[in-house]
Amino acid sequence: MSIIIPVMISEETVKKDGEGPDIPQLSLYEKELPRWVQVPVGIVLGLVILFCGFAVISLLLMRYKYAPSLLLLVAVGLLLLLGCYWILAKCIRLITGRRKRGSLLSPRTLRIVSFFLLILPVVGLFTGYFREMGGVAIFQAVMYFFGFLGLRALARKREASESQTNEPEND
Numbered sequence: 001m002s003i004i005i006p007v008m009i010s011e012e013t014v015k016k017d018g019e020g021p022d023i024p025q026l027s028l029y030e031k032e033l034p035r036w037v038q039v040p041v042g043i044v045l046g047l048v049i050l051f052c053g054f055a056v057i058s059l060l061l062m063r064y065k066y067a068p069s070l071l072l073l074v075a076v077g078l079l080l081l082l083g084c085y086w087i088l089a090k091c092i093r094l095i096t097g098r099r100k101r102g103s104l105l106s107p108r109t110l111r112i113v114s115f116f117l118l119i120l121p122v123v124g125l126f127t128g129y130f131r132e133m134g135g136v137a138i139f140q141a142v143m144y145f146f147g148f149l150g151l152r153a154l155a156r157k158r159e160a161s162e163s164q165t166n167e168p169e170n171d
Contacts, residue, residue, distance in 0.1 A: 042094030053084035114151035
């Protein structure tokens, strides 16, 4: 189990194809955080998520009087509980140090999160957020877009590294 920090570094390797100049390659590698950082982050985040989960459960049990319908309340509440459960599972993996396929988030999960980062600015258009917040909202939309691109690139890189480790060696 590890938290991965994407860092851009220049490698000493150069692309040599025999034609044209040698081009230095930049690669994205993943550097793990030390255990003494992972455990406290897992504990603190886990406590916050437990608090959020209990808040959602209390909301479901008390049936909020301003909810437009009971079905909508239950659907949103269960969706929030599912998200709390997922994050809590990641926190437990951080605390215990268990690895699952080499990283905390799979390439599919990274793509799903990146999709939601792309959806947020679109939702802001329909809710009037850009009119209300102005330049801050535009800056957030640009950062969400860059986050989308970064997560997609990280997912592609992890898929490529998984496929390299899964390939049988032919000697």
